[in-house]
Amino acid sequence: xxxxxxxxxxxxxxxxxxxxxxxxxxxxxxxxxxxxxxxxxxxxxxxxxxxxxxxxxxxxxxxxxxxxxxxxxxxxxxxxxxxxxxxxxxxxxxxxxxxxxxxxxxxxxxxxxxxxxxxxxxxxxxxxxxxxxxxxxxxxxxxxxxxxxxxxxxxxxxxxxxxxxxxxxxxxxxxxxxxxxxxxxxxxxxxxxxxxxxxxxxxxxxxxxxxxxxxxxxxxxxxxxxxxxxxxxxxxxxxxxxxxxxxxxxxxxxxxxxxxxxxxxxxxxxxxxxxxxxxxxxxxxxxxxxxxxxxxxxxxxxxxxxxxxxxxxxxxxxxxxxxxxxxxxxxxxxxxxxxxxxxxxxxxxxxxxxxxxxxxxxxxxxxxxxxxxxxxxxxxxxxxxxxxxxxxxxxxxxxxxxxxxxxxxxxxxx
Amino acid sequence: xxxxxxxxxxxxxxxxxxxxxxxxxxxxxxxxxxxxxxxxxxxxxxxxxxxxxxxxxxxxxxxxxxxxxxxxxxxxxxxxxxxxxxxxxxxxxxxxxxxxxxxxxxxxxxxxxxxxxxxxxxxxxxxxxxxxxxxxxxxxxxxxxxxxxxxxxxxxxxxxxxxxxxxxxxxxxxxxxxxxxxxxxxxxxxxxxxxxxxxxxxxxxxxxxxxxxxxxxxxxxxxxxxxxxxxxxxxxxxxxxxxxxxxxxxxxxxxxxxxxxxxxxxxxxxxxx
Numbered sequence: 001x002x003x004x005x006x007x008x009x010x011x012x013x014x015x016x017x018x019x020x021x022x023x024x025x026x027x028x029x030x031x032x033x034x035x036x037x038x039x040x041x042x043x044x045x046x047x048x049x050x051x052x053x054x055x056x057x058x059x060x061x062x063x064x065x066x067x068x069x070x071x072x073x074x075x076x077x078x079x080x081x082x083x084x085x086x087x088x089x090x091x092x093x094x095x096x097x098x099x100x101x102x103x104x105x106x107x108x109x110x111x112x113x114x115x116x117x118x119x120x121x122x123x124x125x126x127x128x129x130x131x132x133x134x135x136x137x138x139x140x141x142x143x144x145x146x147x148x149x150x151x152x153x154x155x156x157x158x159x160x161x162x163x164x165x166x167x168x169x170x171x172x173x174x175x176x177x178x179x180x181x182x183x184x185x186x187x188x189x190x191x192x193x194x195x196x197x198x199x200x201x202x203x204x205x206x207x208x209x210x211x212x213x214x215x216x217x218x219x220x221x222x223x224x225x226x227x228x229x230x231x232x233x234x235x236x237x238x239x240x241x242x243x244x245x246x247x248x249x250x251x252x253x254x255x256x257x258x259x260x261x262x263x264x265x266x267x268x269x270x271x272x273x274x275x276x277x278x279x280x281x282x283x284x285x286x287x288x289x290x291x292x293x294x295x296x297x298x299x300x301x302x303x304x305x306x307x308x309x310x311x312x313x314x315x316x317x318x319x320x321x322x323x324x325x326x327x328x329x330x331x332x333x334x335x336x337x338x339x340x341x342x343x344x345x346x347x348x349x350x351x352x353x354x355x356x357x358x359x360x361x362x363x364x365x366x367x368x369x370x371x372x373x374x375x376x377x378x379x380x381x382x383x384x385x386x387x388x389x390x391x392x393x394x395x396x397x398x399x400x401x402x403x404x405x406x407x408x409x410x411x412x413x414x
Numbered sequence: 415x416x417x418x419x420x421x422x423x424x425x426x427x428x429x430x431x432x433x434x435x436x437x438x439x440x441x442x443x444x445x446x447x448x449x450x451x452x453x454x455x456x457x458x459x460x461x462x463x464x465x466x467x468x469x470x471x472x473x474x475x476x477x478x479x480x481x482x483x484x485x486x487x488x489x490x491x492x493x494x495x496x497x498x499x500x501x502x503x504x505x506x507x508x509x510x511x512x513x514x515x516x517x518x519x520x521x522x523x524x525x526x527x528x529x530x531x532x533x534x535x536x537x538x539x540x541x542x543x544x545x546x547x548x549x550x551x552x553x554x555x556x557x558x559x560x561x562x563x564x565x566x567x568x569x570x571x572x573x574x575x576x577x578x579x580x581x582x583x584x585x586x587x588x589x590x591x592x593x594x595x596x597x598x599x600x601x602x603x604x605x606x607x608x609x610x611x612x613x614x615x616x617x618x619x620x621x622x623x624x625x626x627x628x629x630x631x632x633x634x635x636x637x638x639x640x641x642x643x644x645x646x647x648x649x650x651x652x653x654x655x656x657x658x659x660x661x662x663x664x665x666x667x668x669x670x671x672x673x674x675x676x677x678x679x680x681x682x683x684x685x686x687x
Contacts (some may be wrong), residue, residue, distance in 0.1 A: 145608040292555060292556075298599065308589060
């Protein structure tokens with residue numbers, strides 16, 4: 001049986017905001033003025049972030065995770081494929097997860113088919129291919145009508161996989177991307193194609209579309225309480241409905257972690273970066289302060305009956321992750337796990353044990369955290385947290401998923 | 415009030431119809447019947463003495479079913495050609511506010527022979543360099559999770575207008591009201607959100623095809639569709655009156671000044687008899 005897979009996720013936040021950013025600016029997304037970009041201080045920033053990911057490869061993380069955001073201070077990877085390309089040349093072992101390219105923002109999904117295929121070749125078959133429709137911010141950033149984006153998304157994803165698996169040239173008669181000659185060069189190394197991950201926020205239709213195609217599901221919540229367990233159970237149920245079976249490798253979750261020598265030291269060291277992340281990076285995304293653009297009536301892709309249901313089960317102005325007011329509230333959200341190796345191990349183990357999720361995508365760099373602290377935390381995690389999580393999860397998964405254990409050999413992460 | 419459904423090749427469209435006189439097809443905007451209320455507003459009632467007002471709810475709005483084939487203004491026009499045929503309207507007076515005005519203008523340039531008169535109130539549809547149309551979508555995202563002040567500010571002459579606070583309240587209003595507003599956003603996003611934003615490059619150069627008498631009405635303080643757009647419509651439509659600027663009114667001119675707005679239209683229609 002396989003152990004839990006531990007990934008290092010880097011968002012590449014902008015770390016040089018003025019101290020009064022939260023007071024002066026309504027949002028860190030879409031309209032956050034780019035006059036705040038400090039060209040002098042930012043020299044070498046991408047190199048530092050890439051080097052942190054290369055360090056994760058050296059430390060034995062199972063994979064490195066990149067994603068795509070635009071016009072914001074939360075994540076400076078407007079083109080994650082560029083960073084992935086750099087990583088293919090500087091790492092040798094770990095998977096490279098692009099989670100994912102935002103397909104509706106592109107003129108043509110063939111570009112992603114081509115670039116992921118190139119990356120798979122350049123990395124000798126280490127790419128995990130993520131496809132995402134993009135959140136509300138991207139609707140505004142790229143002026144993509146959100147209703148059509150959701151329709152375009154699956155046509156684009158299916159076209160990419162067909163371009164990888166079917167010999168060309170072939171004719172694609174899609175509604176959104178009709179193409180006379182689909183004939184992607186190169187083809188990916190991994191057969192039949194690189195593993196495919198699809199992010200979702202517990203919407204029923206995404207579970208179904210993912211299950212129908214046999215892909216893996218990434219639950220994009222940043223907090224891990226009852227919702228995460230619910231998502232896993234729902235996904236497992238939908239898989240059963242499609243004649244498939246849940247196993248831990250079929251699902252991933254995102255969390256943040258900071259490890260230091262003691263609980264107290266950990267908190268002291270990370271607190272500045274954590275609050276920078278919560279107050280600045282999440283402003284406009286997971287914070288009610290300012291104007292949240294991630295979901296809402298202005299991004300009306302949800303059909304009206306589903307929106308009505310959402311309204312009936314949600315509170316206007318409820319606190320989001322970035323609205324936590326103190327450390328205890330933050331702790332309770334199970335989003336940013338901070339402490340000694342023992343504490344972090346136990347807290348993450350509790351999440352694994354409850355949720356039965358086999359891919360942990362962990363963010364170590366938060367906000368404006370100094371590089372040396374990020375590296376120390378990653379090192380402590382890799383040497384004093386990861387071994388125990390791996391050892392215990394092999395036993396847990398073998399016990400709970402005996403069928404998966406039999407078929408685990410020779411089967412790549414999907 | 416007489417609400418009824420009409421059938422369009424398997425889809426249901428909901429229509430309100432009331433009043434005395436020649437048929438007036440009225441297409442609604444954001445602060446309007448079907449978008450914020452199920453019932454007529456005082457403005458529409460003010461038209462009943464001069465016309466039989468026929469106000470269909472846009473696809474996906476109110477009790478009208480979704481039309482999955484809409485992703486451009488062209489598709490909306492074709493939807494309304496089906497509505498017009500199903501209603502048995504040969505020739506008719508045509509009016510619209512906001513997005514509804516844009517749709518009305520797009521119908522009129524394609525079928526000028528069927529339009530007896532055209533009335534546009536704060537209509538989107540045109541590109542006026544230097545006068546962008548306000549972003550109803552980003553302003554529908556509440557500030558601090560609860561406040562729609564910037565949306566009210568854009569749609570009304572003042573943010574604290576009583577009707578603005580009633581229909582666009584902070585926090586959670588009645589769910590049916592919220593869903594109704596959402597339906598209008600969803601419908602209009604399908605053809606109005608994509609670049610270009612709530613306008614059609616080619617409309618200005620097609621407006622000359624409208625030969626029916628036309629009335630252009632605008633709120634002086636319209637912050638969603640600036641009055642420059644009213645002047646542009648008046649300039650491009652051959653036989654246009656206006657823009658009649660209603661002093662002190664915002665984008666929701668028909669809500670803020672219902673008697674004045676309806677009075678202008680009734681007088682205008684009377685002259686067309």
